Amino acid sequence: MKVFCVGLSHHTANVETRERFGRSIETECRLRDNGCAEALVLDTCNRVEVYAAADRLIPTDEIVKCVARNFDHNISTDRATFYRYEDGDCAQHLFRVTSGLDSMVVGETEVLGQAKKAYEAARASGAAGPYLHRLFQRAFRVAKQVRSNTHITRGAVSVGSVAAELAGKIFGDLKKCSVLLLGAGEASERTARALVSRGVANLQVSNRSAERARELADLVRGSVVPFDRWFEHCQTVDILITSVSVEAPLLTCQNFQAVAARRASAPLFIIDIAVPRNVEPAVNELESVYLYDMDALQLVAQQALTMRRQQVGAAEEIISEHVAGFCAALARGVQPRGSVEHQASDEGVQHSSDAQFGESYRTATPTP
Amino acid sequence: MDRYLLILSTLCFLAAVARTTIAFRARTFARGRFNFFAIAAGFVFQSAFLSIRGHEVGRCPLTNLFEVFVFLAWSVALIYMLVGPAYRLSLMGAFTAPLVVLLQGFALLAPIDVRHPSRVPPNPWLEFHASMSLIAYGVFALACIAGVMYLVQERQLKTRQLHSIFYHLPPLTELFAAITRLLWWGFALYTLGLVSGFFVGQPLPRVQILCAFGVWILYAAILNGRHLRWFAPRRVAALCIGGFAAALTLLWGITFSAQLH
Numbered sequence: 167m168k169v170f171c172v173g174l175s176h177h178t179a180n181v182e183t184r185e186r187f188g189r190s191i192e193t194e195c196r197l198r199d200n201g202c203a204e205a206l207v208l209d210t211c212n213r214v215e216v217y218a219a220a221d222r223l224i225p226t227d228e229i230v231k232c233v234a235r236n237f238d239h240n241i242s243t244d245r246a247t248f249y250r251y252e253d254g255d256c257a258q259h260l261f262r263v264t265s266g267l268d269s270m271v272v273g274e275t276e277v278l279g280q281a282k283k284a285y286e287a288a289r290a291s292g293a294a295g296p297y298l299h300r301l302f303q304r305a306f307r308v309a310k311q312v313r314s315n316t317h318i319t320r321g322a323v324s325v326g327s328v329a330a331e332l333a334g335k336i337f338g339d340l341k342k343c344s345v346l347l348l349g350a351g352e353a354s355e356r357t358a359r360a361l362v363s364r365g366v367a368n369l370q371v372s373n374r375s376a377e378r379a380r381e382l383a384d385l386v387r388g389s390v391v392p393f394d395r396w397f398e399h400c401q402t403v404d405i406l407i408t409s410v411s412v413e414a415p416l417l418t419c420q421n422f423q424a425v426a427a428r429r430a431s432a433p434l435f436i437i438d439i440a441v442p443r444n445v446e447p448a449v450n451e452l453e454s455v456y457l458y459d460m461d462a463l464q465l466v467a468q469q470a471l472t473m474r475r476q477q478v479g480a481a482e483e484i485i486s487e488h489v490a491g492f493c494a495a496l497a498r499g500v501q502p503r504g505s506v507e508h509q510a511s512d513e514g515v516q517h518s519s520d521a522q523f524g525e526s527y528r529t530a531t532p533t534p
Numbered sequence: 535m536d537r538y539l540l541i542l543s544t545l546c547f548l549a550a551v552a553r554t555t556i557a558f559r560a561r562t563f564a565r566g567r568f569n570f571f572a573i574a575a576g577f578v579f580q581s582a583f584l585s586i587r588g589h590e591v592g593r594c595p596l597t598n599l600f601e602v603f604v605f606l607a608w609s610v611a612l613i614y615m616l617v618g619p620a621y622r623l624s625l626m627g628a629f630t631a632p633l634v635v636l637l638q639g640f641a642l643l644a645p646i647d648v649r650h651p652s653r654v655p656p657n658p659w660l661e662f663h664a665s666m667s668l669i670a671y672g673v674f675a676l677a678c679i680a681g682v683m684y685l686v687q688e689r690q691l692k693t694r695q696l697h698s699i700f701y702h703l704p705p706l707t708e709l710f711a712a713i714t715r716l717l718w719w720g721f722a723l724y725t726l727g728l729v730s731g732f733f734v735g736q737p738l739p740r741v742q743i744l745c746a747f748g749v750w751i752l753y754a755a756i757l758n759g760r761h762l763r764w765f766a767p768r769r770v771a772a773l774c775i776g777g778f779a780a781a782l783t784l785l786w787g788i789t790f791s792a793q794l795h
Contacts, residue, residue: 320701336691338705431766433706450692453766462694469696 167203169297169496171256172229172248173215176270179247187214187233189284194293196232200224204295206288206302207233208263210280212270217260219297226250257301257492261485264309266318273318273474278309300495308488315484316477321470325353325463326360329437332466333405334364336435336456344368346391346399348416349409350375350382353439357407358386370403372396374410397421401428407437408444418446426452437463536586537642540604543579544638546572547611550631558699569627576634577611584608594661599789600647602668606785607637609672617676617716629679660734666727667746671785673720674753674778680713681774688768710767713774714760721753745784752777 174184189207197205202218209215216229230248251259262268264281285302288294294302313319322331330340337343345366347354350373358369369388372395373379379390391399400406400417410416417436431454438445438459450457458466550572583604587595595601614630641647687703690696703709728746731738756773759765765773 317698317701320698321696332691334705335687335700335703336706338708430763433767453768456691458694465694466696473698 167219167221167297168223168252169217169219169256169301170224170250170252171215171217171259172226172250173208173213174247174249175213175215175268177268178249183247184212184214186235187230188235189214189233190235193232194288194291197229198293200228200232202229204288204293204298206284206294206298208281208284210277212277213263213268215263217256217298217301219295253496254489254493257304258485258489260301260305261308261488262482264305265312265481265485266309267312267478267481267485271323272471272478273320273323275313275319278306282306297496301492304488304492308485311488312481312484316480318474318477318481320477321466321473323467323470323474325439325460325467326356328463328466328470329357329407329458330360330364332456332458333361333366333435336433337404339365341365341367343404344402345370345388345405345407346396346403347371347373347382347386347388347407347409348396348444349373349407349411349440350378351409354407354409355382355385357437357439358382358388361405362386366405370399372399397425400425400434404433405435405437407439409438409440410444411440412444413442415446416444417449419448419452422449422452422455426455429454439463536583536590539579539583539586540638540642543576543583544635544642546576546579547631547634547638550576550627551635554628554631569631573611573614573627573631573634576631577608577615580604580608580611580638593656594665596661596664596668598646598648599786600641600644602785602789603637603641603646605665605668606671606675607634607641609669610634610637610675613669613672613676617712629682630676633675633679657734657736659730660736663727663730663734666723666730668727670720670724670727671781673716673723674774674781677713677716677720677774678778680709680716681771684709684713684771685768685775688771706767710770713767713771717753717757717760717770717774721750721757724750724753742788745788749781749784752780 174187176184189209193207194205197207197216197218201222201224202220204219206217207214208217214233216233218224218229226248227245230245259268260281264278266273266275266277269277281302285294285298288298322328333340333343340361343361343366345358345361345368347358347369350371358366362369367387369383369386370391371379371383371386371388372391372393373382374393376390376392379393382388383390400422406417408416433454433456436445436449436455436457438457441460443459445457445459447457447459449455550569553568553572584595587601587604591597596605610630611634614627683703684706687700687706687709690700691706704712728750731743731746756765756770756777759773760770
C-alpha cells in the first residue's frame, strides 16, 4: 500500500488557480472510485491537498480531476501547479504543513485546526482508514512537539496583533488599561478589536464625525469623546491609537509637554496608524512614551517572522525524526483489521486528544 | 573541604550562566527549569559551606571579607528563590547567576580568606546586625538585577529592536512594581540592620558608620524620589544599578575598615 499526497498551494498556484479546486461532497467518492483505498482532502484558503492510500499507482491527473470544482474542467493547463509526494516525502510534507512551516505566515497554527477538521470529517465518513489515521495522528503529534520545543509560533506578525502584544508587554494586564481611539477608520477598528480580544474594556472613541464615533464605540462597547476634547483625555489614557487624516501632526513634543507633566511618568503607548502620521516622531524620545507608527509595527512583525524562520531548522530536525519513524512503521505494515490499538501503542500515543482520536476511530470504523 | 563546596556551588551557577549564554547566542532562549535547579543546587552547596564555616568559627560566618562576599552571594540566591517565582521574575535567574558567579569567583580567587588568629567571641547583636545588613544587600542586588531587566526591555521598546529575550521579560509595569517592592523590603531590612548596629556593645569606627549611613541615605533618596514621582521609572531602574554598585563599594570599605579595626 502506498501513501501519497497530490495538491497545490500558495507556493505553486495563484488564487485564481486555487479557487478552481476544492473539496465537495462527492470528492472522496470520486477518489475511491478512482482506486484510492483511503482518501482525505485538506482544503484551506492556501492549499488543496489530497492525502490517500492506494495499492496501485493512481496518476496525478486522475486525482486532480477529482478535486476540480467543475468535474469536466480541462486540467491540462493546471497540471504544472500540482505536486505529488509519496510515502516518506508525503509524511514530511504533511508534518511541515501541520507544523506551519509550509504556511504563508510561517508558524501559524490555524492550519493545524483545519487538518484536524479534515481528518475528523474523513474519519466520520469512513474515507480515512488505518494508513491515514497513523499518518495524521503522527502529524498532530509532530505539530504539538514543534510548537512546544521551538519558538516557531513566537511573536505577533500582523499589525493589530503586534500592537496588542506590545501593549501587553508594557502594561501586563490590559483589563485595567484605558484606550483612546482618535479617528474611527478601519485600521483603528482592527487595532481596537485586537486590544479588546486581549481584555481591554475601557475604550473611548473620538472622531470628527460624531456619528461614526458612536458607531465604532457601540461596536467595541466604548464611549464617545467629543473631537475637540480628545487632547484633555490624553492625560489619563494608557494607550492612544491615532488614525486621523490630517496634513500636520496633531501631537508634537511641544504640545505634549503639558500632558506629560500631568501624567507623572505613567507609561503611554501611542499607536499611530495614520499616513501622514498624526504624531511627531520625536515624541518617542520623551520619558515613558512608546510611539509606534505603521513602519515600526511592520518592523516588529518582520522581526517576529525572521525569528520564526530561524526556528525552521530546529523544526525540520523534529520532523525528520518523525518521518523516519513513520517510514519504519509503514515498512512494518499496517494491519487494518482491528489493529488501531496496536498502532497507537506502537507510536507511543500519549496526548489525550490523540488517544481520543484513536478511540473514536476504533468505535467509528467498520471492520472490513 | 568547605572551599570545595564553594567551588561546587560556583560551578552550578556557572552552568546556569553557560546555558543562558549559549541559548542567547543561538537565539533559542526559553524559560526552563534548568536555571532554577542549577541555582537551587548552588544555593544548597552555599548553605553547606556557610554551615561548616559557622561551626568552625563558632558564630555567624562573617569574620572576614571572603565570608562577607559568600554570605552576600548566598543572600542574593536566597532572595531570588523567594521573590523570583512570586513576582513572575523567573528570567531573573539568568541575570542572578552571573552576579553570584562574580561574587563567589572573586571570593575564591582573591587572597581575602584571612582567618582570625584567635576565635572571635559570639555577639548576637553584631551577628544580627551584619546578617540583616547583608540580606538587605541581597535584596538591593535583586532590585539592581530587576533594574537591568527594566532598562533592557525599555531600550528594546524605544528602539523597536525586539530580541528573543524581550518575549521572556515580564511587562514593564509589573517589573517596575517589583523593583519598588524590592527597594522597600531592602530598605526596611537595612534600617533594621543599621539600628541593631547601635546595640552591638562595642565602639564602631566612624568611617564604617558614615558609610552605612551613606547607603541608607542613598536608598532613602531613591525611594523618596519614586514616592513623590520626581523620578521616572527608567531613572529609578538606573539608580537601582548605580545605587547597588555604590553600596557594594561602601560594603568593601566597611568590611575592610572593620578588618583593620
